[in-house]
Amino acid sequence: xxxxxWNTSDNTQVLHMSLIFAVVPWLYSYFNEQHRxxxxxxxxxxxxxxxxxxxxxxxxxxxxxxxxxCNVDMVVTGTSLLERLNGTSAHRKDHEVISNANDLYExxxxxxxxxxxxxxxxxDPRMFQTLVQxxxxxxxxxxxxxxxxxxxMAQKIATSFPRTTAYLxxxxxxxxxxxxxxxxVRTNSTRIVKDELHVIIEYKQGEILDEYxxxxxxxxxxxxxxxxxxxxxxxxxxxxxxxxxxDLVILAGVHTLQNQVVDMLYWLFTKFGHxxxxxxxxxYHYRLSRIHFHxxxxxxxxxxxxxxxxxASGLAAGAKVAALQSCKIRNDLNxxxxxxxxxxxxxxxxxxxKRYVFEPQRPxxxxxxxxxxxxxxxxxxxxxxxxxxxxxxxxxxxxxxFSQFYRFSSWKPTLLNLLKQIRLNERATSDSRSGPAKWLxxxxxxxxxxxxxxxxxxxxxxxxxxxxxxxxxRAPKVIHKTDNKIDNNRSHSGKIDFSQIPIEEQVVVxxxxxxxQYVGMGKEVMNCGKAVDVYEKASxxxxxxxxxxxxxxxxxxxxxxIYCQPAVFVSSLAAWEKAKVENETLxxxxxxxxxxxxxxxxxxVISEVLSFEDALRLVKLRAEAMQQCSLRYHSGxxxxxxxxxxxxxxxxxxxxxxxxxxxxxxxxxxxxxLFCGVKVIGASENCIDFLKSNQEKYVFQxxxxxxxxxxxHTTLMKDAANTLKSALRYVKxxxxxxxxxxxxxxxxxxxxxxKQIREAIVKQVYSPVKWEQIxxxxxxxxxxxxxxxxxxxxxxxxxxxxxxKISKKAYKKYVxxxx
Numbered sequence: 001x002x003x004x005x006w007n008t009s010d011n012t013q014v015l016h017m018s019l020i021f022a023v024v025p026w027l028y029s030y031f032n033e034q035h036r037x038x039x040x041x042x043x044x045x046x047x048x049x050x051x052x053x054x055x056x057x058x059x060x061x062x063x064x065x066x067x068x069x070c071n072v073d074m075v076v077t078g079t080s081l082l083e084r085l086n087g088t089s090a091h092r093k094d095h096e097v098i099s100n101a102n103d104l105y106e107x108x109x110x111x112x113x114x115x116x117x118x119x120x121x122x123x124d125p126r127m128f129q130t131l132v133q134x135x136x137x138x139x140x141x142x143x144x145x146x147x148x149x150x151x152x153m154a155q156k157i158a159t160s161f162p163r164t165t166a167y168l169x170x171x172x173x174x175x176x177x178x179x180x181x182x183x184x185v186r187t188n189s190t191r192i193v194k195d196e197l198h199v200i201i202e203y204k205q206g207e208i209l210d211e212y213x214x215x216x217x218x219x220x221x222x223x224x225x226x227x228x229x230x231x232x233x234x235x236x237x238x239x240x241x242x243x244x245x246x247d248l249v250i251l252a253g254v255h256t257l258q259n260q261v262v263d264m265l266y267w268l269f270t271k272f273g274h275x276x277x278x279x280x281x282x283x284y285h286y287r288l289s290r291i292h293f294h295x296x297x298x299x300x301x302x303x304x305x306x307x308x309x310x311x312a313s314g315l316a317a318g319a320k321v322a323a324l325q326s327c328k329i330r331n332d333l334n335x336x337x338x339x340x341x342x343x344x345x346x347x348x349x350x351x352x353x354k355r356y357v358f359e360p361q362r363p364x365x366x367x368x369x370x371x372x373x374x375x376x377x378x379x380x381x382x383x384x385x386x387x388x389x390x391x392x393x394x395x396x397x398x399x400x401x402f403s404q405f406y407r408f409s410s411w412k413p414t415l416l417n418l419l420k421q422i423r424l425n426e427r428a429t430s431d432s433r434s435g436p437a438k439w440l441x442x443x444x445x446x447x448x449x450x451x452x453x454x455x456x457x458x459x460x461x462x463x464x465x466x467x468x469x470x471x472x473x474r475a476p477k478v479i480h481k482t483d484n485k486i487d488n489n490r491s492h493s494g495k496i497d498f499s500q501i502p503i504e505e506q507v508v509v510x511x512x513x514x515x516x517q518y519v520g521m522g523k524e525v526m527n528c529g530k531a532v533d534v535y536e537k538a539s540x541x542x543x544x545x546x547x548x549x550x551x552x553x554x555x556x557x558x559x560x561x562i563y564c565q566p567a568v569f570v571s572s573l574a575a576w577e578k579a580k581v582e583n584e585t586l587x588x589x590x591x592x593x594x595x596x597x598x599x600x601x602x603x604x605v606i607s608e609v610l611s612f613e614d615a616l617r618l619v620k621l622r623a624e625a626m627q628q629c630s631l632r633y634h635s636g637x638x639x640x641x642x643x644x645x646x647x648x649x650x651x652x653x654x655x656x657x658x659x660x661x662x663x664x665x666x667x668x669x670x671x672x673x674l675f676c677g678v679k680v681i682g683a684s685e686n687c688i689d690f691l692k693s694n695q696e697k698y699v700f701q702x703x704x705x706x707x708x709x710x711x712x713h714t715t716l717m718k719d720a721a722n723t724l725k726s727a728l729r730y731v732k733x734x735x736x737x738x739x740x741x742x743x744x745x746x747x748x749x750x751x752x753x754x755k756q757i758r759e760a761i762v763k764q765v766y767s768p769v770k771w772e773q774i775x776x777x778x779x780x781x782x783x784x785x786x787x788x789x790x791x792x793x794x795x796x797x798x799x800x801x802x803x804x805k806i807s808k809k810a811y812k813k814y815v816x817x818x819x
Contacts, residue, residue: 046340062164062247064248065169069150070176072176073144079201080139098222099122099124114215115205115218116218117221121225122224128199131199145179152390153250153394167184173195196225199222200222200389202217204385208747208773217382237251266351290403292314294319323338326385339383342358352369363378505589507789511603512792513595514598515707517550521819528574528581530581531577542620546566565620565626572819575818575819592788596744596799597712597764597769608734609741625724626717626720626765627709629717629718635665636685636706637671638691640679641701648700651698652669652670652687658687659684662686665686672713672768673769674802675805676805680706688705724765735753743760787809787812788813791817792815797816
């Protein structure tokens with residue numbers, strides 16, 4: 001036998017080489033993964049962290065009975081429906097029950113101005129029928145979806161968890177029958193001839209209703225239900241539990257937990273939670289052992305005992321569904337439209353001193369208070385949601401199905417139960433397959449099916465072939481009618497169409513107002529002959545050397561209204577002349593223009609509605625009249641910061657009453673809407689003192705007092721408006737501007753008719769400047785978050801600072817052209 005000995009040096013080399021070949025790929029993989037992880041945005045990192053936590057439960061809920069509400073949601077977008085109802089109220093008030101059009105307007109405005117979701121019952125059936133009729137008009141673009149907490153949860157379970165059979169008990173009409181997923185088991189005992197409808201008014205962040213601007217996207221729901229809470233439906237719900245033998249029963253309801261969420265959830269468990277350790281305890285027979293709480297900014301899972309598990313998966317899965325469904329995201333890493341709205345470090349539970357420090361790769365935190373366990377995660381919020389209805393039900397259903405409930409018992413009954421459920425599951429699934437085509441023909445409308453192809457936010461739970469078949473069997477004339485109506489609306493719109501210019505090449509021009517002046521204005525444009533000509537022409541009209549005043553002051557004189565307004569107006573147009581010289585294509589790319597207060601006159605000049613000479617004479621007259629009004633009595637302006645809890649309207653009324661009791665002038669009004677949560681108040685001295693002294697009572701903050709000597713843009717200025725109105729009679733108005741102009745008075749585009757333009761110029765003097773509303777309209781010009789250039793022309797950068805508060809992405813395209 002021959003024995004071969006390996007050469008030791010050769011063996012060592014082979015070993016070293018093998019180690020190198022093993023370690024090098026591992027190191028490459030490790031550092032490549034580290035680099036890839038670091039390249040993710042915060043939102044992507046959170047989404048991936050949730051994915052690592054989400055695991056399927058080992059014991060799945062197979063059969064679920066869900067009740068008891070089901071309806072059809074008629075969703076309309078925007079505030080046009082409110083305008084159609086012709087409500088005469090101008091106030092905000094929360095009505096528990098809606099009885100007329102004014103109640104509806106006041107309640108909607110109350111929640112709209114806070115960006116808060118709400119649902120209200122309409123007591124008058126005729127009023128609700130009128131609302132449904134108006135909402136059905138094509139111009140409101142109504143869409144129909146399945147609605148009701150129970151139906152939405154059943155829908156989510158059917159679409160996302162095919163191994164779980166959902167049995168829905170609720171009033172199901174013809175349209176809700178077709179909108180429900182075909183695999184949902186339902187009973188004929190609760191069928192109704194006509195669907196119960198909910199009219200839902202959805203609105204987006206920045207949308208405008210009169211002077212109110214929505215600080216967040218949300219919705220307002222109106223209903224007039226007759227069957228959802230009826231005794232028949234409730235009775236059938238409990239019968240279904242006996243017949244279907246479910247391993248999970250969901251009775252949908254609404255619970256509102258306001259401040260101190262952690263403490264309230266802990267109280268619920270200690271009050272109603274199951275206590276298995278003490279048979280003598282009154283809580284021994286209580287069954288509450290799990291709560292899933294979800295809000296806009298965070299989600300929280302709370303449980304007690306050992307029966308529940310896999311709850312972190314349920315929490316993460318629910319949070320992920322909220323982000324994906326609200327934004328209609330199909331790719332998990334497409335998170336451009338998502339954002340976090342939590343502080344990096346904050347207190348979670350003051351009782352145990354639990355603090356949360358945000359880490360994108362580990363967003364979930366957990367802790368215990370006695371025997372109650374809390375699991376917490378921040379939520380990703382959709383900045384521009386495509387749907388606001390049904391998200392909470394999808395979160396609840398997802399979190400519940402991903403959770404696992406197991407209580408130990410004898411293995412024989414458990415096994416027999418499992419076999420029985422499998423057999424019933426197969427039978428129920430086979431029964432549900434015969435219905436879809438019939439339901440589609442019986443209940444759905446052409447508009448429903450056609451919308452499911454046109455609108456990416458609308459879908460029906462049927463194969464595309466079935467839907468195409470349905471469309472082929474119906475006359476296609478409806479499509480042409482709809483298209484013609486849209487074209488007609490566009491042709492009658494006052495807005496000038498610049499769609500031939502790519503959005504990134506368009507320029508929005510912004511002109512500042514009084515308060516931006518400073519000694520030295522004009523220095524930046526002295527090298528431009530056309531800009532100097534503007535100053536010289538202005539000096540001839542004003543009869544004093546305006547350029548010298550701007551360059552040399554004194555400041556005390558420049559700050560006076562009679563000098564300040566003409567100086568800002570002329571300096572802004574001088575800067576515009578230099579900008580045109582340095583950029584030859586600027587005039588052809590300028591599509592929109594807006595000016596703050598006196599800056600609106602500069603906007604009217606460059607859009608060729610007013611000539612420079614006429615506009616300057618009007619500005620001079622306006623400034624003199626406004627200063628004269630401000631000398632009547634002591635008044636001023638303060639900037640205030642408000643929030644959803646602020647009672648600003650009440651504070652203004654009480655300030656007036658306080659001044660009246662003192663025998664002083666009771667002037668206290670909103671003068672400027674700057675940006676979300678920040679306003680300027682114009683008031684008499686006593687009212688200003690009252691507001692400063694009562695900030696905590698009415699929950700607002702006085703930021704600063706403005707350096708002006710009067711309450712401009714309030715009713716104090718009505719005489720100045722009358723003076724301006726008389727002068728405007730002899731001024732020529734061009735009704736065909738060369739770009740879109742925005743009105744401070746309406747917060748919208750000017751109506752290009754001579755009468756309306758004159759009226760807007762006059763009323764702007766004693767009405768609040770709606771700059772926040774204008775900014776929202778300008779922000780809405782974006783196309784897939786590609787923005788035009790926002791060019792502030794004139795002294796200061798205040799308009800740019802306000803644009804930053806509206807949108808950081810829009811601000812990236814901001815430029816300042818100084819004077």
